Amino acid sequence: MPVSQDLALQARNLRKRFGGEDVVCGVDLDIAAGECFGLLGPNGAGKTTTLKLCLGLIEPEEGSARLLGMEVPARAREARAGVGVVPQFDNLDPDFTVTENLVVYGRYFGPGDAAIRARIPQLLEFAGLQGRAEARIQTLSGGMKRRLTLARALVNDPQLLFMDEPTTGLDPQARHLIWERLRHLMQQGKTIVLTTHFMEEAQRLCTRLAIMDRGRIIATGSPRALIAEHIESQVVEVHGPGLGAWMVRARSLAPRFERAGETVFCYAADVAPVIADLRRQRELVYLHRPANLEDVFLKLTGRDLRD
Amino acid sequence: MRRARQFALPLLSPRLIAVWRRNFLVWRKLAVPSILGNFADPLIMLFGLGYGLGAVMGNVAGTSYFAFLAAGFAASATMYAATFEALFSAFSRMHVQKTWEAIVNAPMTLDDVLAGEWLWAASKALAAGLCMIAVISAFGYASYPLALAALPVLVLAGLAFAALGLAVNALASGYDFFSYYLTLVLTPMMMLSGVFFPVEQLPGPIQIVAAALPLHHAVQLVRPLLSGVLPAAPLLHVAVLAGYAAVGFYVATVLTRRRLLS
Structure with a gap:
C-alpha cells in the first residue's frame, strides 16, 4: 500500500x-x-x-x-x-x-x-x-x-x-x-x-x-455525494388510519416505499403523483421534505435498534 | 508482539511528574483534614493501646510498650496510607472520574500514569509516617540522628505497599472489591508483623509466614532505627522491601495494561 x-x-x-x-x-x-x-x-x-x-x-x-x-x-x-x-x-x-x-x-x-x-x-x-x-x-x-x-x-x-x-x-x-x-x-x-x-x-x-x-x-x-449516490432526492413521510390500504394502492406512484411501524416513507426523484394522491386522503397526515443524510444512514444501516 | 508489549518492562518519561503534581494539587486543597487524619488515627490507637495496655504490660522488648507500639505504628501507618491511596483514590481516578483516560490522550503512556500514581501514593505514605515520627519525637522516644535513617525506609515501604495496592486496583470491579484485600491481607499482616507484639511470641511456623510479609521487614528496620540502634540484617530487610516494590510495580503495570489497553 x-x-x-x-x-x-x-x-x-x-x-x-x-x-x-x-x-x-x-x-x-x-x-x-x-x-x-x-x-x-x-x-x-x-x-x-x-x-x-x-x-x-x-x-x-x-x-x-x-x-x-x-x-x-x-x-x-x-x-x-x-x-x-x-x-x-x-x-x-x-x-x-x-x-x-x-x-x-x-x-x-x-x-x-x-x-x-x-x-x-x-x-x-x-x-x-x-x-x-x-x-x-x-x-x-x-x-x-x-x-x-x-x-x-x-x-x-x-x-x-x-x-x-x-x-x-x-x-x-x-x-x-x-x-x-x-x-x-x-x-x-x-x-x-x-x-x-x-x-x-x-x-x-x-x-x-x-x-x-x-x-x-x-x-x-x-454529505451531498452520499445523498445523491444512495437515495432518491425527495421523501414523503405518511402516517394515519388506513395507511396499509393506501400503501398497497399507492405502490405504483413512487419507485421505493419503506414501512417502519406506523409510518410509510416514499422515496422518489419526483413525488408529485404521491402528493396529488395524498391530498385526496383526508385521514392521512404527510410531510414532504428533501432526502437527507439520515435517510441514507437508515437505508444503509437499517432501522433496527442498536444497543 | 502485542503480548510482548503487555509484558514489557515499564517505559517511563519524566512527564510522569505531571501526574504526581496533579495529585499533589488536589491534596493541597484538602491538606488540613488529610494531615489531621494522619495524626488522629494512629494517635487514638496509640493512646488507647499504648497507655492502657502498656500499663498492664510494662516493658516490651526492652522498651516501654508505648514506644514499642509507636514505632510499629510508624510502619503500619505508612502501609495503610499507601494502600488507601493506591486502592480507593487511584480507582476513583482510573474508573470513576476517568482521569487516566484523559491523561493518556496527551503524549503520556499508561506506564507514566501508573508510575506517577505509584510515587504519589508513596509520598502520601511518607507523610503519614512522618506524622507518626513527629509524635514519637515529641514524646522523646526518637533517638537522632539515627532516627532519620527511618525516613528512606518509610519511602521504600510506601513504594512496596503502593505497588501492591495498584496491582489490586487493576483487578478491582468496584470499591467493595478492596474489602477482600484489606480484611484478608492487610489486617492479618498487621497482626503478624510485630506491630503490636514481638514476632517471637508467635508459634514457629507462623513466624515463617511473618518473615515473608513486607510490613514485618519495615517494622524490623524502623523500630531499632527510631530508638537509635542499628537493625540486625538491614540489607535483608531492605532487599525484601525493594523486591516487593519492584516486582509489585511490574505486576501492577502488566495487570493495568491488560485491563485498559487490550
Whole structure:
C-alpha cells in the first residue's frame, strides 16, 4: 500500500477484537490535512474503538495507522503531541477550577507552566469562559463543560483534533455554539475528525464522511455525494388510519416505499403523483421534505435498534 | 508482539511528574483534614493501646510498650496510607472520574500514569509516617540522628505497599472489591508483623509466614532505627522491601495494561 506523508491520518485494514467479537474489521481511512471528517455509525459500530486505534491507545490485531505521518502505536506518544482529543464523556478534573484544569492538562504535554499560563486567556476566550477562570467545575453547565473540554484539547495548539460525539447531551443553543467554534477551528486550518450519530451535525460540519456499521466502513463521500449516490432526492413521510390500504394502492406512484411501524416513507426523484394522491386522503397526515443524510444512514444501516 | 508489549518492562518519561503534581494539587486543597487524619488515627490507637495496655504490660522488648507500639505504628501507618491511596483514590481516578483516560490522550503512556500514581501514593505514605515520627519525637522516644535513617525506609515501604495496592486496583470491579484485600491481607499482616507484639511470641511456623510479609521487614528496620540502634540484617530487610516494590510495580503495570489497553 502506498503511504503518504501529507495525510493527517491514514489507516490501513485496521482490525480489533474484544472478547471474541470483531469490533473493528478492516477499516481504511485517508484524511487529508484541513478536512473535517465525520465517522458516522449507530451505537456499537466501532467508532470509538477506531479512534482509539488511530490515537495509538490500543493495539490492532492487524493493520496499521499513521497519525500526523508517524506510525502508531510505535510512535504514538510523539504523534499525540500534535493532537487534541475531546472524549465522549467529560473527564474534567472535578477537584479543580477551570484554569487549574487547563494548567494541569497542559503539563502532560511538557511545556513549562509559564508557557501554558500564557495561552490560557486565549483558550478561555475561545471557549466563551472568560470570567469563569476560577469557577469550580461543578458550577458549570453541560455546555460550558463541553467547551472547557474543547479548550483543554487545544492547550497544545494541535494540528489535528479528535472529537468523540462532541455535542451528545447538549441543548440546541450549546450545540450551535460548539458547531460555531469548530467552524472557527476549520478556518484556522486544523484537521478535525469527529464521530457522531447526529446526521444534522455531520451534514453541517463535515467535508467528508464515512458511514460505519458493525466494524466496517460501508460508504464514504461528501454529505451531498452520499445523498445523491444512495437515495432518491425527495421523501414523503405518511402516517394515519388506513395507511396499509393506501400503501398497497399507492405502490405504483413512487419507485421505493419503506414501512417502519406506523409510518410509510416514499422515496422518489419526483413525488408529485404521491402528493396529488395524498391530498385526496383526508385521514392521512404527510410531510414532504428533501432526502437527507439520515435517510441514507437508515437505508444503509437499517432501522433496527442498536444497543 | 502485542503480548510482548503487555509484558514489557515499564517505559517511563519524566512527564510522569505531571501526574504526581496533579495529585499533589488536589491534596493541597484538602491538606488540613488529610494531615489531621494522619495524626488522629494512629494517635487514638496509640493512646488507647499504648497507655492502657502498656500499663498492664510494662516493658516490651526492652522498651516501654508505648514506644514499642509507636514505632510499629510508624510502619503500619505508612502501609495503610499507601494502600488507601493506591486502592480507593487511584480507582476513583482510573474508573470513576476517568482521569487516566484523559491523561493518556496527551503524549503520556499508561506506564507514566501508573508510575506517577505509584510515587504519589508513596509520598502520601511518607507523610503519614512522618506524622507518626513527629509524635514519637515529641514524646522523646526518637533517638537522632539515627532516627532519620527511618525516613528512606518509610519511602521504600510506601513504594512496596503502593505497588501492591495498584496491582489490586487493576483487578478491582468496584470499591467493595478492596474489602477482600484489606480484611484478608492487610489486617492479618498487621497482626503478624510485630506491630503490636514481638514476632517471637508467635508459634514457629507462623513466624515463617511473618518473615515473608513486607510490613514485618519495615517494622524490623524502623523500630531499632527510631530508638537509635542499628537493625540486625538491614540489607535483608531492605532487599525484601525493594523486591516487593519492584516486582509489585511490574505486576501492577502488566495487570493495568491488560485491563485498559487490550
